[in-house]
Structures are given as structure tokens and as C-alpha cells.
Amino acid sequence: MSRGDTELVAEAVGELLRGRCTQETVAAAERTGWAPELWAGLAEGGFPWISVPEERGGVGGTVAEACAVLEQVGRYAAPLPVAETGLLAGWMSASAGLDVPAGPVTTAPTARSVDAPATVTVQRTSSGWAASGRAARVPWAREASRVVLLADSPDGLQVISLDPATAHIEPGVNLAGEPRDTVHLDDVAVDAVAEAPAGVDHDALLLRGALSRAALIAGAAGRVLDITVTYTNERRQFGRPVARFQAVAAHLVKLAEQTEAVRMAARVAAANGGTASGPWFLDVAAAKTVASEAAGLVAAAAHQATGAMGMTREYELGQLTRRLWSWREEYGGELLWSTRLGAALADAGADALWPAIARGAVA
Known part of the structure; x- marks a missing residue:
């Protein structure tokens, strides 16, 4: 990665958002929670998946390039889960050997901490894996194609991926009107499970x-x-x-x-x-x-x-x-x-x- 590469990424994303992420776009998303046309523009260029390896469904690139994208997302207040899709959920999935799902993906802390007051657990069942617990303040959970979480199991820490449509989503927002939903899991079927490797916790x-x-x-x-x-x-x-x-x-x-x-x-x-x-x-x-x-x-x-x-x-x-x-x-x-x-x-x-x-x- 060179400084020039990072600047080129930032320039490309900035040019895209400058023309599409207007004050009116942000205001509308604060009412509806989502800007699908804006997401489509970023997704077409592969920008949300920068830093995720290509062999796992990403576009490659570095953490610095991913953060250059996020600087532009912050600059234009783009109402999209870009950080969650690549740098966070995408990283967890790829590191655990799971393919990164297409579309917006989200995640949130699930340890007992200042950020998340509840844990998520996963266990084997006769038909596969099921998750239980609660994930609080999950960005854009209601709009995500998948929710990727860290879950405790008898076998150790696991990376799990599930369809939010199978969970109960309690809508919420932060002060900026961005969705911060609570995902309630009651023995919800899990699409993919992999042991969290070293460095993913x-x-x-x-x-x-x-x-x-x-x-x-x-x-x-x-x-x-x-x-x-x-x-x-x-x-x-x-x-x-x-x-x-x-x-x-x-x-x-x-x-x-x-x-x-x-x-x-x-x-x-x-x-x-x-x-x-x-x-x-x-x-x-x-x-x-x-x-x-x-x-x-x-x-x-x-x-x-x-x-x-x-x-x-x-x-x-x-x-x-x-x-x-x-x-x-x-x-x-x-x-x-x-x-x-x-x-x-x-x-x-x-x-x-x-x-x-x-x-x-x-x-």
C-alpha cells in the first residue's frame, strides 16, 4: 500500500458521494433509515469490501484504504453500514474462513462491556446450529443481508452468520437517526459457523x-x-x-x-x-x-x-x-x-x- 493508493481511493469515494449524498439524501434516510440507491453506487465500485480478501468475496486492499473510504463516508454523513460490511463483519467472516455475503452486512460487540450489555451463545442442535441471546445497538440490522457476530459455545468462541429475517429486530436509532437496532435471538438457525481464529475475539x-x-x-x-x-x-x-x-x-x-x-x-x-x-x-x-x-x-x-x-x-x-x-x-x-x-x-x-x-x- 502506498500513500498514493490511499489518496486515490479517497478521491474516488469522495467524488461519488459528493454528487449523490446530498443534505436531502441524508435527511430522507434519517426518516426511512436507509439509502439503497447510495449503497448501490458504492457497492458497484466494491468500496464497502476494501480490506476483505478477494478469495472470500472482497476486493482486497488495506486497512488504510478501508479507513480512507470511511473518512469520506463520515465527511458526507453517508447513511450506510460501510464500516460494518468490510472492516468489521467482513474481516471476521474472512478471517474465520467464511465467505463474505453479498449486500450490506452488519455486526456489533457481543461481550459484556460498555458497548453491549448482553452476550450471544450458539450451540449444536439436531438440525445444525442455533443462536440465543441479544445483540444491542446493531447498525442497520433491519436492512442487512446478514448479521455476523461473535458467539460463545461449549467449543469456544465462534463466528456466526445469520439472516436477520429469522430474528426479532427491535428498531432503534442513535442521535443522528442512524439505525441502531436490537437483535433478539431465540434459538435462531445460523447459516454459517466457524471457530474464531487467533486474533479474532x-x-x-x-x-x-x-x-x-x-x-x-x-x-x-x-x-x-x-x-x-x-x-x-x-x-x-x-x-x-x-x-x-x-x-x-x-x-x-x-x-x-x-x-x-x-x-x-x-x-x-x-x-x-x-x-x-x-x-x-x-x-x-x-x-x-x-x-x-x-x-x-x-x-x-x-x-x-x-x-x-x-x-x-x-x-x-x-x-x-x-x-x-x-x-x-x-x-x-x-x-x-x-x-x-x-x-x-x-x-x-x-x-x-x-x-x-x-x-x-x-x-
């Missing part, structure tokens, strides 16, 4: 999920910065653009600082995730900590700079900031990841601190 899914949200936040923050700068330069008071007033300029500076910080952290974590072992813990923990903190600061600064206009439904800003507020908590917020990051650095000892910091910067 609850912690690895949480890590990849955190990376996906950091990339989405980086994209949304970049768009928030652009539209806020444009607005404050076009809006005039007392004969000059409001961007030239000291108080407004201070908000723009904070916006630029936080946007660049989360963008850099997310891209470093994605670039260092291209190894066989997957995303590196310290990189992702740092990226999600920075991203979750920046999400709130970016949203606050943008709304301060745009004033009442930024609060209206007619303005794009609200669609983006509601996503920032939602994504900052998914797969663990700032508190979770900063605590884990601090504990890991403390356990490694003082001599390992600088090499850990320098590794990410050099890579």
Missing part, C-alpha cells in the same frame, strides 16, 4: 470498531471545518466577514487544531493496521481517545461560530454534529480508551514510553 472487534469510528469522526470533522470557514467568511457584520472578529477566529482556530489532530491520529492508526496482526492497540487507543474528545470540541466550536444558523434543519451542520456526538461513544468513548491507553503505557514501564510514541510518528 471481542477485544479485536472492539479495537477495529474504535478505529472505524475514529476514521468517520475525522471525515465529519473535516467537513464541519470547511462549511464553518465558508459560512463565517460569507456572513458579514459591521461591514466585514464575521471570521475576522477575534472571538469567531478563536473558534475557527480550535476547529482547525482538533480536526487536524483527529485526522492525523486516525490515519496513523489505519496505516499501522496493515500488518498481519491487525490494528496496533496503542495507535487505535490514542486515535479513539483523540477522536472522541475532538468530536465534542469540534461540534461546540462550529455551533458557536455559526450561531443560530447552525441549529436549523436547513443547514448541513446539524447532520454532521449529531453524528460526531453519536460516533464518539460507539466502540468506547474517551474515558474507556484513555484509561486503557494509560494502563498499557504504565504497565510497559518508563523505558518503553518514548519508543511507543515515536513508533506511531515514524510509521
Whole structure:
């Protein structure tokens, strides 16, 4: 993977979404939960399956390229399970030797944690395998062709794939109006089961999920910065653009600082995730900590700079900031990841601190 490849992927996805994912498209999806025409455009180019091996139904590529796609998805608030289809559910399926289903696929954490209060179990029956339990806050479960989950069994941790039509789906949404459904499983037949290989477990899914949200936040923050700068330069008071007033300029500076910080952290974590072992813990923990903190600061600064206009439904800003507020908590917020990051650095000892910091910067 080269930097040029990643930039080409981002440019292609950005061009596609720029013309199709309008403010009206996002608003309509918040009412219906889904944008099938937009999904068809991305699927035609294979973008949701980047980083999934071709032999398992993906299109190949790297984690960095997949995160470049997610940056653009976040930038345009595209209401689609792109992260789940490839980087998360696609990765679990392919790693376990299962083919990645066609169409949108979704997943969510199933360990007892801050993200999911219930577990999923699977057991053999006379006719195959059956799953029980509950998966909470599953993105677009009602629209997915398959739900891929980690499930406990007497034989160990399993990767399971099931048809959501066979489960009871309790609709739900996050603050941004994106579907976050609860999937209730009561001895539901499972289409495919495979033992989770080394490196595929609850912690690895949480890590990849955190990376996906950091990339989405980086994209949304970049768009928030652009539209806020444009607005404050076009809006005039007392004969000059409001961007030239000291108080407004201070908000723009904070916006630029936080946007660049989360963008850099997310891209470093994605670039260092291209190894066989997957995303590196310290990189992702740092990226999600920075991203979750920046999400709130970016949203606050943008709304301060745009004033009442930024609060209206007619303005794009609200669609983006509601996503920032939602994504900052998914797969663990700032508190979770900063605590884990601090504990890991403390356990490694003082001599390992600088090499850990320098590794990410050099890579």
C-alpha cells in the first residue's frame, strides 16, 4: 500500500458521494433509515469490501484504504453500514474462513462491556446450529443481508452468520437517526459457523470498531471545518466577514487544531493496521481517545461560530454534529480508551514510553 493508493481511493469515494449524498439524501434516510440507491453506487465500485480478501468475496486492499473510504463516508454523513460490511463483519467472516455475503452486512460487540450489555451463545442442535441471546445497538440490522457476530459455545468462541429475517429486530436509532437496532435471538438457525481464529475475539472487534469510528469522526470533522470557514467568511457584520472578529477566529482556530489532530491520529492508526496482526492497540487507543474528545470540541466550536444558523434543519451542520456526538461513544468513548491507553503505557514501564510514541510518528 502506498500513500498514493490511499489518496486515490479517497478521491474516488469522495467524488461519488459528493454528487449523490446530498443534505436531502441524508435527511430522507434519517426518516426511512436507509439509502439503497447510495449503497448501490458504492457497492458497484466494491468500496464497502476494501480490506476483505478477494478469495472470500472482497476486493482486497488495506486497512488504510478501508479507513480512507470511511473518512469520506463520515465527511458526507453517508447513511450506510460501510464500516460494518468490510472492516468489521467482513474481516471476521474472512478471517474465520467464511465467505463474505453479498449486500450490506452488519455486526456489533457481543461481550459484556460498555458497548453491549448482553452476550450471544450458539450451540449444536439436531438440525445444525442455533443462536440465543441479544445483540444491542446493531447498525442497520433491519436492512442487512446478514448479521455476523461473535458467539460463545461449549467449543469456544465462534463466528456466526445469520439472516436477520429469522430474528426479532427491535428498531432503534442513535442521535443522528442512524439505525441502531436490537437483535433478539431465540434459538435462531445460523447459516454459517466457524471457530474464531487467533486474533479474532471481542477485544479485536472492539479495537477495529474504535478505529472505524475514529476514521468517520475525522471525515465529519473535516467537513464541519470547511462549511464553518465558508459560512463565517460569507456572513458579514459591521461591514466585514464575521471570521475576522477575534472571538469567531478563536473558534475557527480550535476547529482547525482538533480536526487536524483527529485526522492525523486516525490515519496513523489505519496505516499501522496493515500488518498481519491487525490494528496496533496503542495507535487505535490514542486515535479513539483523540477522536472522541475532538468530536465534542469540534461540534461546540462550529455551533458557536455559526450561531443560530447552525441549529436549523436547513443547514448541513446539524447532520454532521449529531453524528460526531453519536460516533464518539460507539466502540468506547474517551474515558474507556484513555484509561486503557494509560494502563498499557504504565504497565510497559518508563523505558518503553518514548519508543511507543515515536513508533506511531515514524510509521
